[in-house]
Amino acid sequence: MSHELLGDSRIFALLLQIDREFTAEVRAGRCLECGGRLDTADYPRKPRGGPPAELRAEYLKRFSLCCAVDGCRTRTTPVSVRFLGQRVYLGAVVVLVSAMFQGVTEKRVAELRERVHPTLSPQTLLRWRAWWRETLPTMPFWRTARARFDRPLDKAGLPASLLARFGKDERDRLVATLKFLSPLTTRPRSARAG
Numbered sequence: 001m002s003h004e005l006l007g008d009s010r011i012f013a014l015l016l017q018i019d020r021e022f023t024a025e026v027r028a029g030r031c032l033e034c035g036g037r038l039d040t041a042d043y044p045r046k047p048r049g050g051p052p053a054e055l056r057a058e059y060l061k062r063f064s065l066c067c068a069v070d071g072c073r074t075r076t077t078p079v080s081v082r083f084l085g086q087r088v089y090l091g092a093v094v095v096l097v098s099a100m101f102q103g104v105t106e107k108r109v110a111e112l113r114e115r116v117h118p119t120l121s122p123q124t125l126l127r128w129r130a131w132w133r134e135t136l137p138t139m140p141f142w143r144t145a146r147a148r149f150d151r152p153l154d155k156a157g158l159p160a161s162l163l164a165r166f167g168k169d170e171r172d173r174l175v176a177t178l179k180f181l182s183p184l185t186t187r188p189r190s191a192r193a194g
């Protein structure tokens with residue numbers, strides 16, 4: 001994997017398009033509590049690590065929906081290939097940077113700061129690595145999701161070992177990996193509070 005992808009506006013445009021499609025699908029399904037119409041109720045976000053300026057405005061929004069019926073107003077947040085949970089860095093950055101840098105050295109961090117964001121810290125990189133190798137493999141999502149692969153994934157090689165399962169083209173791999181992880185980007189309905 002190369003960091004060239006992080007400067008590729010086509011990737012960010014494609015991920016935006018996928019998030020729009022996810023959102024349109026959920027909107028068509030109506031409110032799960034009362035069947036009401038779903039209105040736009042996006043969350044503001046200030047992501048780091050991209051995208052190119054012409055897409056910036058759309059990336060300041062995490063698409064979300066809210067029931068239009070008074071007294072219900074239940075929020076429904078579709079899955080996303082752009083935002084990986086609450087992280088301030090875009091999902092594409094978390095995946096690509098983690099895959100490229102297996103070891104965290106000062107030189108590498110300096111390169112990444114220049115390339116990705118001036119505040120990117122070694123602590124953040126180490127936290128991502130711990131998440132890939134220690135947290136993700138213990139999640140219920142992972143236990144189900146990994147079943148789709150015929151050979152077990154090398155945990156110590158995550159996320160590179162995951163990307164490698166999605167073909168040869170770097171762009172396709174990244175998009176497929178973000179789609180694969182997208183169930184993690186919204187809380188399951190049964191676990192939702194209020």
Ligand SMILES: [Zn+2]
Nearest residue numbers: 031034067072
């Ligand atoms: Zn409702």
